[in-house]
Amino acid sequence: MIRLGLRLALGAGRDAVVRLVIIAAAVALGTGLLLGTLAALNATGTQNDRNAWLNTGRSGTGSAAATGSRAGGSAAADPLWWQIRADGFQGRLIGRIDTAATGPHSPVPPGMSRLPGPGQYVASPAMAALIRSVPAAELADRYPGHLVGTLGKAALPGPDSLIIVIGHHPDELAGRSDAVKVDAIATLSPGRCDGPSCEIGTDHNGMNLILSVVAAAMIFPVLVLVATATRLSATRREQRFAAMRLVGATPRQISLISAVESTVAATTGVAAGFGLYALLRPLLAHVTFTTSPFFLSDLSLTTTDVLAVALGVPVAAALSARIALRRVRISPLGVTRQATPRPPRAYRVVPLVAGLLELAYFIGRRPPTSGGQVRAFLPGTLLVLGGVVLAGPWLTMAGARLLASRAGRPAALVAGRRLADDPRAGFRAVSGLVLALCVTSGAVGVIDAMVHERGLPSAGTTVRNTVMSDHARYVPPGLRVGTVPTPPDGLLAELRAVHGVGGVTLVHSDPTAGSRPQRALDGGLADCAQLATMPVYGTCPTGAAVASVASSFDGYGLVGGPWPSTWPAVPMSRAALRSLPVTQIAVTTDGSRSAIERARTVLARAYPADDPPYTVGEDRARRSAELDGYRQLADVVIAVSFPIAGCSLAVSVAGGLSDRRRPFSLLRLTGVRLRTLRAVVLLESTVPLLAVAVVAIATGFLAAQLFLQAQLGYSLRPPGGEYYAMVAGGVIAALGVIGCTMPLLARITGPENARND
Structure with missing residues (x-):
């Protein structure tokens, strides 16, 4: 059966090869984006770890500040005088560290082999380049001494970090009120501490927020794209497998053949996805989840990441194919007689309602710890996102029945009837975009409210x-x-x-x-x-x-x-x-x-x-750096969600046309104009998009309101013009994707496609 499955996947003619290529390409795109997301999450943590030494002198960071470490206090043998301050140049933050060794065994920060002496300083490569590129009166004259070396990568959060370490005599720093004596350089990552101990970097509250939002809002659409791709041409495959059942194939054999076909396409796509990730990796270095781009070497994958994607995507593809063929497993006549699938039930909205209720429950009951807050809000967020996808077919069916009942033209009647018969397939085409609209609405709602409540008034x-x-x-x-x-x-x-x-x-x-x-x-x-x-x-x-x-x-x-x-x-x-x-x-x-x-x-x-x-x-x-970070994070999520949704839409619409080539060919033979068929395809994609998009947008704003009330005590604010432009642009782009498939309709509805394969 495995050999037969391979022959059907690779040697069943041009259509099979085209289907394999399309599925592999879509899986490759989804896999590449998934690997890029995982690598960016890993890089965010690695980048944050290199902020640890900048928190030296603060309690609880592993720097072991000496007792009475303020000026005039005693210290251990060969401690290090340490003073860190924030300088700036044209809006860019410069980290200035003034140091003074009290002996040969004073601790040395990472990224340098020795401490700079009096009259010397060490700078990051970006800082050294900046000092050389501008007149001394604008920057270099602020720092006593001369450049004697550059900081290594171990001391730099990102390649554009501006950091300078200046050497002094101990007596110079001993008289400064904010200088401290330390016995060691801080080693505790900001991601593992909280409060004033981790003023520099992203503390564990922020890291949990970043990782949770990205995981929920970016990985979920990628998985939708992969699942959509693996179901490509599902209808035609069901018909072929039903014919095999009629000549004696067992359900187990059909499942194995289907799994082999899907696994071949998915495995090919995963392999190509790793190649795509290698191409995208240099571009990902410029994407920031915090405030600085990544070093290319930080964008790495763990063994667990590689195995999870390399094995998980093909397994998911096989399971998707198995689920798609459940009607064939029940009866070989189920497909050949074109039995209408059971309509989706109203219970599909239960997870969506449960997610909203879970978020509402924590209004006035917000957990005191950051870990408790993540455990409180992340399940509700995932339930809302999953609930939108699960409730989509039911909402599509409601919209289709309304369209059919009000139809005044043949195209509207045909589209309404077809959508009402199989709303799952109709919604599947737009599920990625609907999910992106929900994510975008929630992100914009939260950010706009925070800007209104915490934002600072502008000045001249x-x-x-x-x-x-x-x-x-x-x-x-x-x-x-x-x-x-x-x-x-x-x-x-x-x-x-x-x-x-x-x-x-x-x-x-x-x-x-x-x-x-x-x-x-x-x-x-x-x-x-x-x-x-x-x-x-x-x-x-x-x-x-x-x-x-x-x-x-x-x-x-x-x-x-x-x-x-x-x-x-x-x-x-x-x-x-x-x-x-x-x-x-x-x-x-x-x-x-x-x-x-x-x-x-x-x-x-x-x-x-x-x-x-x-x-x-x-x-x-x-002062508004936290808001800027949240806004930047929302921009990254939105920028990734919409392209993924567009890819899912393109794959679904193209696959749907391929599945319906024979019915559409028969309609053309009976005299239906190509213009009418195009209107049918447009309506079949537009109705579920609009019907569910309204609910998704409302759900996104409602979830944002519940989160704001529970976590911050804020209220939702009306979105600005950028939001409406973004939504309108997404819908117009979706219609453009659908429109790009129209030429394909003329090619696949010729008389030769009306016969049974």
């Missing part, structure tokens, strides 16, 4: 391009107190001399702020002459010398209500103001790279012990 370009240098600490009752004296006039003159700088304002601590009821905008004092050079941040009353202002200008428009256009005057002289410590230096620019980076470099050199200067735009981008 002048505000966003303002360079800020912070020099403050917080003291009870939450006041910002300056930590540096008024900078010399030479520094202010150097800043104003930078081409493109509009104004410079110093924000001083207000010594009376703690003695009066605190307001959100209180706590700072500013020279009105300086403030006049940057009116976007408000002005002073006429004749005033000093005004009471916010203690920090980077919160412009974020807290405390509307930003005042005029600040209240304070009875204080400019000389008295200069004696007060400074909390912040604000420098407005024209937004040019030269102005922003030169001003930032001047401030960084003047205050090397404090946090590097930043722009307001960068600060707001960092």
Whole structure:
């Protein structure tokens, strides 16, 4: 029987070979995408593991910070002084690590053979290239010393990571309040910890979210594509196998032959899929599930991945073929007499309803741990996605019966009757696209609500391009107190001399702020002459010398209500103001790279012990980094789901036409016009698409609302115009795919196809 199955698969004529090639191609595409998804998930974890050393000095990360590790504390033999801060260049994050070895046995971070000494620094390849490509006054002058080496891949989350490690004398870092002594470099992956211990990288909450969303939203459509492909030409194969049953073949023999045919096609497709994965792998390196592209070597497959795909896809194909031939197994006359399949029952909507109820159950009962949250919401999400697919045939049947009852033309009547007779086949063609619409609606609903609730208000370009240098600490009752004296006039003159700088304002601590009821905008004092050079941040009353202002200008428009256009005057002289410590230096620019980076470099050199200067735009981008990550993840899911759905639709429509070549040929012989048959094919694909798409979109938004209420306490927001454009584009693309199959209809409905094979 195995030999016969091979002969039928490979030597049964042109149609069999074409069917084998189409199935193999579709399985290859699905397998390649599945392997790429698995490799990207593996790369995400590997990439995150390399963030571990950047969390050195934080408790619970394996870095063993010494007792009293703040400045002035004792440490073990040869500890390492460590200070990590966030610098920036044109919106790109730069990780700056200042180190100082206290002896020959101080720990060395990964990616380097030795620590840089005083006056030396080591940079990532991307950082070294950036330093060489821009004028020194814009970047290199911020860092004392010279480049002595590059960091290896073991220290880099991604190939574009900007990281610099600067060497110092121990005495230089010992006086810095945020420098710590550590006995070892952190080794615990952010993916295995949580909270402040893992500020850099994606903690296990985020990793669980990423892996769960990708697994549910990307692997599921790929599996639908593979299952669709393996059922190609199922009707014609059923007829052939039914004829074999009539001449004496047993059900077991039919099942074996069918399994051999499907396995041959699927095995060929899997082999080609591994080749496709090898071609896609360099492109996948540029896709990010987090914030950085992957190293090509990170995109690897485990032995389990390879075996699961290499063995699982052919087995799934054989099972799909076995299930497809269940009517032939029951009776050899079941197909030859064209028995109408049993209509789908209403119980098919039960899993969908159960998934929604499961999500609704956790409103007000959200588990406290991240693991519990994943276990709570992932089953409901999978039930919803699977429920949409399972309920699709029943919804298709309802739409088909409505179409047939309202039909005014022959095409509508034929399409409605055929869909009502076999709604499973009609829905199968559009199941991938319907699933993509459900995923897209849910993702957009969640992201839009989070952006509305957590998003930061936009500001004008002048505000966003303002360079800020912070020099403050917080003291009870939450006041910002300056930590540096008024900078010399030479520094202010150097800043104003930078081409493109509009104004410079110093924000001083207000010594009376703690003695009066605190307001959100209180706590700072500013020279009105300086403030006049940057009116976007408000002005002073006429004749005033000093005004009471916010203690920090980077919160412009974020807290405390509307930003005042005029600040209240304070009875204080400019000389008295200069004696007060400074909390912040604000420098407005024209937004040019030269102005922003030169001003930032001047401030960084003047205050090397404090946090590097930043722009307001960068600060707001960092505050919304989590939202940007979620939005990026949603974009990846949507970008992958729609092409997979389009491939599933193309395979299904082409296979359906091949299966119905004889009925359509007979209709043409009886006088039905080709135009009518084209309308039938279009309606048979459009009706299930529209009937189930409405339910899928509504389900996606409802699931998003339930998740938002249960997990975050948010409410769904109306989607923006991009969503409607995306849905319309997906539907139009689907109709285009269906339209591309119309020329095939003319070729397969000739008189020669009307005879029995």
